[in-house]
Amino acid sequence: AQKITQTQPGMFVQEKEAVTLDCTYDTSDPSYGLFWYKQPSSGEMIFLIYQGSYDQQNATEGRYSLNFQKARKSANLVISASQLGDSAMYFCAMRERDAGNNRKLIWGLGTSLAVNP
Amino acid sequence: DAGVIQSPRHEVTEMGQEVTLRCKPISGHDYLFWYRQTMMRGLELLIYFNNNVPIDDSGMPEDRFSAKMPNASFSTLKIQPSEPRDSAVYFCASSSSLQGHVVFGQGTRLTVV
Numbered sequence: 001a002q003k004i005t006q007t008q009p010g011m012f013v014q015e016k017e018a019v020t021l022d023c024t025y026d027t028s029d030p031s032y033g034l035f036w037y038k039q040p041s042s043g044e045m046i047f048l049i050y051q052g053s054y055d056q057q058n059a060t061e062g063r064y065s066l067n068f069q070k071a072r073k074s075a076n077l078v079i080s081a082s083q084l085g086d087s088a089m090y091f092c093a094m095r096e097r098d099a100g101n102n103r104k105l106i107w108g109l110g111t112s113l114a115v116n117p
Numbered sequence: 118d119a120g121v122i123q124s125p126r127h128e129v130t131e132m133g134q135e136v137t138l139r140c141k142p143i144s145g146h147d148y149l150f151w152y153r154q155t156m157m158r159g160l161e162l163l164i165y166f167n168n169n170v171p172i173d174d175s176g177m178p179e180d181r182f183s184a185k186m187p188n189a190s191f192s193t194l195k196i197q198p199s200e201p202r203d204s205a206v207y208f209c210a211s212s213s214s215l216q217g218h219v220v221f222g223q224g225t226r227l228t229v230v
Binding site for chain 1: 148150159160162165167172173206208210212214217218219220221223224226
């Protein structure tokens with residue numbers, strides 16, 4: 001079974017509108033972390049936002065917010081007021097501890113977002 | 118901080134040649150990761166180190182791949198002999214136990230012809 005699932009291979013959004021990118025996860029580790037990264041066409045991986053499993057509030061970073069629903073095991077990324085520069089691949093990732101108590105980062109397959117002018 | 122530094126940025130080599138990719142993690146980060154990214158398989162974790170010790174190398178495709186971390190500020194990923202199917206972007210990344218996120222290098226785009 002997939003530990004991180006991003007069900008939307010591709011998404012389109014109109015400039016200035018908000019968009020939600022889905023991510024669901026599966027873990028038995030009570031202390032985990034969830035991340036979103038952006039990969040533009042230039043190829044670099046850019047950290048966007050982090051949510052810890054014990055965080056009470058949803059994480060926000062500028063136009064990015066994470067809609068964390070722990071019971072549903074979902075961590076959707078919301079981008080408000082989309083800009084043309086938001087067009088990129090977006091990856092959801094989960095950090096959990098393995099059997100040896102070491103951190104491991106599990107990655108989704110990504111969602112390609114295209115922002116239309 | 119200059120971030121995670123990888124070299125070279127691009128490498129084109131002939132099948133059968135040895136390829137060495139280099140990485141300098143962020144100072145103070147005690148985790149180092151090597152990833153490979155292709156269109157077909159996405160982002161794959163090859164190996165990661167904690168305090169210079171390899172923790173999990175289950176993602177290393179085969180014996181042709183090896184990775185070392187002789188000290189806290191340097192790591193190498195070596196492919197010998199290289200094959201065309203090794204063509205991919207290889208990322209090095211590092212993180213701290215006390216910090217949330219993993220910081221990626223710019224990647225090395227490897228093409229084996």
